[in-house]
Amino acid sequence: MQGAASISLLLMSLCTQPGWSQQTQSSPTAPAAPQAVVNDTTGTPGLPQAPQPKPTEPLFMRPTSVDYTKPKSHIWNPIAPYTPINVPTFSMGNTTLGSLLKDGKIYLSLADAVTLTLENNYDIGISRINLDIADTDLLRAKAGSSLRGVSTGLLTNTIGGTTTTITTGGGPGATSAGVGGGGTGVGGIVVSTNGGGPVPENLDPVLTGQLEYEASTQPQLNTLFSGGLSVLTTDTATYNFNYSQGFLTGTQLTVGFNNTRVTTDNPFSNFSPSLTTSFRATATQHLLQGFGWGVNGRFIVQAKNDRRITDSAFRQQVLYTINQVENIYWALVSAYEDEQAKERQLAQSSQLTSDNRKQLEIGTLAPLDVVNSDSAVASDKQALVASKTNLEYQQLLMKQAIVRNLNDPALSLAPVIPTDRVALDRLPEEDLQVEDLVKVAYANNPQIEQAVLNMKNNEITIKAFKNGLLPIVDAYAFYGGSALGGAQNPNAINFNTNAPYAPGTFPSVGYGDVFQNTFNNNAPDKGVGVNMTIPIRNRTAQADQARSQMEYRQSQMRLQQLYTLIRIQVTNQQYALTNDRAQVQAAQAARDFAAQSLDAEEKKYRLGASTTANVLQQARNLATAENNSISATAAYARDRAQLFQLLANTLDRYAINIESVAQATGGGAGMQNPVIPGLTAPKAPEAPKPIDVAPPQQ
Numbered sequence: 001m002q003g004a005a006s007i008s009l010l011l012m013s014l015c016t017q018p019g020w021s022q023q024t025q026s027s028p029t030a031p032a033a034p035q036a037v038v039n040d041t042t043g044t045p046g047l048p049q050a051p052q053p054k055p056t057e058p059l060f061m062r063p064t065s066v067d068y069t070k071p072k073s074h075i076w077n078p079i080a081p082y083t084p085i086n087v088p089t090f091s092m093g094n095t096t097l098g099s100l101l102k103d104g105k106i107y108l109s110l111a112d113a114v115t116l117t118l119e120n121n122y123d124i125g126i127s128r129i130n131l132d133i134a135d136t137d138l139l140r141a142k143a144g145s146s147l148r149g150v151s152t153g154l155l156t157n158t159i160g161g162t163t164t165t166i167t168t169g170g171g172p173g174a175t176s177a178g179v180g181g182g183g184t185g186v187g188g189i190v191v192s193t194n195g196g197g198p199v200p201e202n203l204d205p206v207l208t209g210q211l212e213y214e215a216s217t218q219p220q221l222n223t224l225f226s227g228g229l230s231v232l233t234t235d236t237a238t239y240n241f242n243y244s245q246g247f248l249t250g251t252q253l254t255v256g257f258n259n260t261r262v263t264t265d266n267p268f269s270n271f272s273p274s275l276t277t278s279f280r281a282t283a284t285q286h287l288l289q290g291f292g293w294g295v296n297g298r299f300i301v302q303a304k305n306d307r308r309i310t311d312s313a314f315r316q317q318v319l320y321t322i323n324q325v326e327n328i329y330w331a332l333v334s335a336y337e338d339e340q341a342k343e344r345q346l347a348q349s350s351q352l353t354s355d356n357r358k359q360l361e362i363g364t365l366a367p368l369d370v371v372n373s374d375s376a377v378a379s380d381k382q383a384l385v386a387s388k389t390n391l392e393y394q395q396l397l398m399k400q401a402i403v404r405n406l407n408d409p410a411l412s413l414a415p416v417i418p419t420d421r422v423a424l425d426r427l428p429e430e431d432l433q434v435e436d437l438v439k440v441a442y443a444n445n446p447q448i449e450q451a452v453l454n455m456k457n458n459e460i461t462i463k464a465f466k467n468g469l470l471p472i473v474d475a476y477a478f479y480g481g482s483a484l485g486g487a488q489n490p491n492a493i494n495f496n497t498n499a500p501y502a503p504g505t506f507p508s509v510g511y512g513d514v515f516q517n518t519f520n521n522n523a524p525d526k527g528v529g530v531n532m533t534i535p536i537r538n539r540t541a542q543a544d545q546a547r548s549q550m551e552y553r554q555s556q557m558r559l560q561q562l563y564t565l566i567r568i569q570v571t572n573q574q575y576a577l578t579n580d581r582a583q584v585q586a587a588q589a590a591r592d593f594a595a596q597s598l599d600a601e602e603k604k605y606r607l608g609a610s611t612t613a614n615v616l617q618q619a620r621n622l623a624t625a626e627n628n629s630i631s632a633t634a635a636y637a638r639d640r641a642q643l644f645q646l647l648a649n650t651l652d653r654y655a656i657n658i659e660s661v662a663q664a665t666g667g668g669a670g671m672q673n674p675v676i677p678g679l680t681a682p683k684a685p686e687a688p689k690p691i692d693v694a695p696p697q698q
Contacts, residue, residue: 052452053442053443053444053445053446053448053449053452054443054444054449055308055311055312055449056308056311056312056314056315056446056449056658057658066085066087067135068085068132068135068136068138068139069135069138069139069142070139071139072085087132090125091404092404092405093404093405094120094403094404094405094408094411095116095119095120095403097411100112101410101414104410104413104414105414105415105416105417106411106414106415106416106417107417107419108329108398108402108416108417108418108419109418109419109420109679110326110329110418110420110676110679111420111673111674111675111676112673113325113326113328113329113398113401113402114322114325114326114654114656114673114674114676115672115673115674116402116403117321117322117325117401117402118318118322118656118661118664119664120402120403120404121158121321121325121401121402122155122157122158122404123155123156123157123158123317123321124317124318124321124661126155127155127313127314127317127318128314128662128664130150130151130152130310130313130314131307131310131311131314131662133150133151133310134150134303134306134307134309134310135307136148137149137150137303137306137307138300138303138304138306138307140299140303141299141300141302141303142203142300143202143203143204144200144201144202144203144204144246144296144299145202145299146195146299147195147299147302147303147306149306150306150309150310152309152310152312152313152450153313154313154316154317154320155317156320156324158321158324158325158328158400158401159397159400159401160324160327160328160331160394160397160398160400160401192551193461193465193544193547193548193551194457194458194461194551195299195302195461196461196464196465196468196544196548197295197298197461197464197465197467197468197544198289198290198295198464198467198468199290200246200295200296200297200298200299201246201247201248201250201251201252201290201296202244202245202246203245203246203247203248203296204245205243205244205245206243206244206245207241207242207243208241208242208243208244209239209240209241209242210238210239210240210241211238211239212236212237212238213235213236213237213238214234214235214236214237214238215233215234215235216233216234216235216236217231217232217233217234218231218232218234219231220232225268227266227267227268227491227493229265229266229267232264232265232266233264233265234262234263234264234265234266235262235263235264236260236261236262236263237260237261237262238258238259238260239258239259239260239261240256240257240258240259241256241257241258242254242255242256242257243255243256246296247296248292248293248296248297249285249291249292249293249296250285250286250290250291250292250293250295250296251283251284251285251286252283252284252285253281253282253283253284254281254282254283254284255279255280255281255282256279256280256281257277257278257279258276258277258278258279259275259276259277260274260275260276260277261273261274261275261276261486262274262276264489265491266489266491267489267491267492267493267500268492268493268495269489269492270488270489270492270501270506271484271485271486271487271488271489271506272486272487272488272489272490272491272492273486273487274484274485274486275484275485275486275509275511275514276482276483276484276514277482277483277514277515277518278480278481278482278483278518278525279480279481279482279518279519280478280479280480280525281478281479281480282476282477282478283476283477283478284474284475284476285474285475285476286472286473286474287473287474287475288470288471288472288473289467289468289470289471289472289473290467290472291467294463294467295463295464295467298460298463298464301460302457302460305453305456305457306453306457308449308453309449309450309453309454312446312449312450312453313446313450314658314662315446315648315651315658316446316447316450316648318651318656318658318661319446319645319648319650319651320645322641322645322650322654322656323641323642323644323645323650324401325401325402326637326638326641327638327641328394328397328398328401329398329418329420330422330634330637330638330641331394331397331634332391332394332395332397332398332416332418333418333420333421333422333634333637334394334630334631334633334634335387335390335391335393335394335395336391336394336417336418337630337682338387338390338391338626338627338630339384339387339388339390339391341387341623341626341627341630342380342383342384342387342623343384345380345383345384345619345622345623346377346380346381346383346384348619349373349376349377349380349616349619350377350380352373352376352612352615352616352619353373353374353376353377372612372613372616373612373616376616376619376620383623392415395415395416398416399411399412399416418682419681419682420676420679420680420681420682421633421679421680421681421682421683422633422636422637422640422678422679422680423678423679423680424581424584424585424636425678426581427577427640427643427678429574429577429643429647430574430577430578430581434567434570434571434574437570437574437647438566438567438570438571440647440649441566441567441570441646441647441648442563442566444647444648444649445566445646445647445648446648447562447566448559448562448563448566451555451558451559451562452559454555455552455555455556455559458548458551458552458555459552461548461551461552462545462548462549462552464548465541465544465545465548466545468541468544468545469538469541469542469545471532471533471534471535472531472532472533472534473530473531473532474530474531474532475528475529475530476528476529476530476531477526477527477528477529478525478526478527478528479524479525479526480524480525480526481517481518481519481520481521481522481523481524481525482518482523482525483513483514483515483516483517483518483522483523484509484514485508485509485510485511485513485514485517486508486509486514487508488501488503488504488505488506488507488508489506492505492506566646569646570643570646570647573639573642573643573646574643576639577636577639577640577643580632580635580636580639580640581636583632583635583636584629584632584633584636586632587625587628587629587631587632587633588629590625590628590629591622591625591626591628591629593625594618594621594622594624594625594626595622595625597618597621597622598615598618598619598621598622601614601615601618602615602618640678653677654674654675654676655674655675656674657672660672
């Protein structure tokens with residue numbers, strides 16, 4: 001025993017335990033641009049310092065009827081922890097449209113579309129449940145169990161957010177991502193070291209019990225030791241209980257209490273029934289591997305980081321879905337204005353055809369001009385049909401984004417009329433320096449926040465595997481006792497004299513006395529010891545420890561890659577917005593010129609100084625200019641929303657409370673409408689002017 005203790009002390013002196021510290025979340029100010037300094041737990045220089053992002057607030061943003069971070073209590077209901085938790089079903093009802101529905105039409109503003117999306121959109125609803133799933137992982141971590149993880153990827157199931165029939169404008173850059181590979185592990189998958197290392201202690205107390213009754217009849221091969229009985233009958237009742245619990249310090253406590261009651265007809269048994277009790281309390285402490293709350297409580301810290309990551313991913317999902325809905329809305333606006341333009345174009349060409357036929361009847365116009373105008377009417381009708389089809393499709397996309405159930409006929413048949421148009425007021429972001437915009441993106445972007453939190457989890461894993469390199473040296477101590485009692489066996493005989501014992505030879509001892517003698521140090525059982533397990537080459541632990549640092553290096557590189565990507569995206573988006581504004585202004589000028597040219601050509605035509613072909617050509621030029629203006633305006637609106645998403649300040653700009661979004665359940669939750677700047681009311685469409693052709697001169 002002394003030699004084992006000496007070896008244990010020697011190993012402890014040679015192997016130092018890595019330090020652990022509780023990781024707390026703070027709300028720092030906007031970070032500066034990365035600078036090349038040492039910022040790394042292993043002391044490797046050369047990597048830029050990671051700007052601290054603003055954390056998504058508040059943590060645990062969704063108060064629900066059930067707190068999934070806390071277990072059911074035994075108080076008031078002893079069986080509560082063993083009953084299931086019923087998760088409420090999601091609502092399939094739609095938020096009441098109320099004043100939006102008038103005369104069978106849905107008059108929808110962009111603020112209304114965003115509000116309905118935050119309440120009813122399935123992508124946000126699915127991501128909202130992830131908040132509760134992360135809480136269940138925290139509950140598992142408090143019990144010392146491993147984490148199941150939370151899916152925090154973006155849900156992109158809202159149709160129409162990125163693909164429209166309208167020509168897109170400028171956009172951000174991109175990066176490459178490695179997929180697939182042949183170096184897979186068991187089962188064709190690649191397993192990360194995340195969550196590896198020494199297994200934490202089971203922090204939940206466990207009570208086990210054994211209640212057993214056995215009636216045994218056994219034939220005897222030799223009757224010498226059975227008092228001449230050829231068959232022995234024994235009834236055994238067993239009542240054993242065991243309690244075990246682990247602690248964050250790396251301590252394991254086990255207490256066992258055993259009881260046996262035996263009734264037998266064996267004459268060589270002094271007691272029948274006999275009562276035997278014993279107990280032993282054993283405390284085991286990890287001295288090297290598995291020592292300390294840092295190893296055994298690391299899953300709790302990691303689960304809190306994962307909860308932060310889930311909050312950030314929820315905010316990212318909200319930003320992404322709002323951007324999707326804005327894209328759908330502006331595509332709807334474009335389709336609506338395009339349909340109106342096509343109707344004006346058809347009305348104009350139809351009016352021209354009607355006038356041409358009148359002139360043909362009085363003999364002042366050639367038949368070829370009528371054929372030309374009829375061809376233009378046919379083309380305009382086809383264009384109007386295509387535009388109406390596109391408008392109906394965009395209306396359907398808008399509905400599926402803002403409601404949960406399209407089976408309501410009143411809703412599915414009602415056309416959606418957009419009531420907002422984008423204003424061309426110059427944004428403050430367009431005048432800021434790129435570095436200032438990049439700083440805002442670094443501070444607010446949820447992807448950076450998630451990457452930094454993932455690196456913290458990797459640091460926890462690195463420390464765990466450092467601890468896993470150490471040998472297993474466990475010191476233990478135990479204390480116990482036992483007692484015996486019962487009633488004298490009436491069939492008991494003296495083995496030496498082969499005569500029955502006289503009554504009272506063995507005084508009766510009741511269970512109460514037996515129980516007391518078990519714990520009064522009457523028959524103690526105590527001791528101390530050390531268990532050691534020393535892997536000679538320790539190759540598995542070395543491989544896992546090296547791999548954990550390699551994965552940490554990869555996470556550092558991904559973070560730096562993310563900084564570069566966001567910088568490029570913000571720069572490109574600012575350029576795109578500037579180009580879009582110029583494109584809109586140019587398209588509007590071209591449309592005004594085409595309108596004036598058509599008006600001039602119509603005046604010349606009324607005076608007999610032009611032809612039908614020239615008027616139709618100017619009408620086509622105006623239609624093309626209107627299409628270009630509509631497309632350019634839609635591209636500007638989409639790129640403006642995309643810039644807000646990259647800067648991750650959409651919620652602040654629109655006065656949207658993330659906590660309210662997390663609590664929304666749909667079906668009439670009634671969120672407060674956001675305040676969206678940079679919008680204007682639509683202009684009233686101009687009615688087509690009839691072409692008054694002058695009578696022919698005699």
